[in-house]
Amino acid sequence: xxxxxxxxxxxxxxxxxxxxxxxxxxxxxxxxxxxxxxxxxxxxxxxxxxxxxxxxxxxxxxxxxxxxxxxxxxxxxxxxxxxxxxxxxxxxxxxxxxxxxxxxxxxxxxxxxxxxxxxxxxxxxxxxxxxxxxxxxxxxxxxxxxxxxxxxxxxxxxxxxxxxxxxxxxxxxxxxxxxxxxxxxxxxxxxxxxxxxxxxxxxxxxxxxxxxxxxxxxxxxxxxxxxxxxxxxxxxxx
Numbered sequence: 001x002x003x004x005x006x007x008x009x010x011x012x013x014x015x016x017x018x019x020x021x022x023x024x025x026x027x028x029x030x031x032x033x034x035x036x037x038x039x040x041x042x043x044x045x046x047x048x049x050x051x052x053x054x055x056x057x058x059x060x061x062x063x064x065x066x067x068x069x070x071x072x073x074x075x076x077x078x079x080x081x082x083x084x085x086x087x088x089x090x091x092x093x094x095x096x097x098x099x100x101x102x103x104x105x106x107x108x109x110x111x112x113x114x115x116x117x118x119x120x121x122x123x124x125x126x127x128x129x130x131x132x133x134x135x136x137x138x139x140x141x142x143x144x145x146x147x148x149x150x151x152x153x154x155x156x157x158x159x160x161x162x163x164x165x166x167x168x169x170x171x172x173x174x175x176x177x178x179x180x181x182x183x184x185x186x187x188x189x190x191x192x193x194x195x196x197x198x199x200x201x202x203x204x205x206x207x208x209x210x211x212x213x214x215x216x217x218x219x220x221x222x223x224x225x226x227x228x229x230x231x232x233x234x235x236x237x238x
Contacts, residue, residue: 001027001185002048008209009043017043019209021057025187025202027153028180032196032217033189034230035206041189044206045158048187049079062153063136075103078147082158082189088132092123092142095131096149096229099101103150110149116143120171136163144172155179157188161195173199188236197226205233 002025009018018040025031035041035073046052048059050070059066061073087095093114100110118124121141131139140163147155155176161169176199177185190196196203197217203226204214213233214221 001025001029001062002156002187003058003060004044004048005058007044007047007054009047009052009054009056011041016089017209018047021206021209021211023156023204023211023214025185027183027185029202030180030186030200031188032200032203033187033206034137034191034193034196034203034226036191039206040209041206042158043209045079045156045187045189049077049156050074051079076153078150078152078155080140080143080147080160081154082162084136084143084163086131086139086143086146088130091130092127092134095142096127096146099146100149105149109197113151114145117148117175120175121145121168137165137168140164140232141168148175153184154188155184155188157186158232159190160188161190161192193226193230194197197221201209205230207234 004021004023006014007021010016021040021044025074033041033044043052047054048061048066049075050066055214061075064072066073090098096114097110102166115124118127121144123138123141126134126138131142134142144160180186199213200217202215203217203220205212217226
């Protein structure tokens, strides 16, 4: 579903944020992308969803090139950034209707999906309020719901649990499992190793722009924790 092949990105002609990154996320995967701040996680993610231009390497979504067929890629993709930068002059329901319009979701279907997820995240009573009045966590919940409206084949999230309360975090994990059971591919970055270990079936660790290990979670972890694996590969790369 998501194929990143030899992707590199250099800023200012000097700093290489990503260096020959390659990985594949298949339908039904929950793929964790692990690394320190500045390791290259967000750069890779932003390039994958078409927010960041790039010249080196190729990225394909559902067989379509992000470079050459961006609209085809975006039709089947949902992206939740680490900072929910959404239109604050709209109410919650206006924003969700706007996103549904973008993806051409018919009225009865969008109403059903918005109600389902708004009830699940317990924000139904606040959808008529301006987004500018929302807390960070509320904005994050609206961003999550907006990403689910068109039932994407690929869901990409950058540090999705930051700012969510424990109940909302649990709810999002449950939704991610349900989506994968339906065949959705999920690719998300996190620095919370315990979450990745429990949630993901695949993982890649990136350091200074390079993938230093990747594979199935069970095979990588074995009798250890993901934290043990992370610290081992980190120390071996010094």
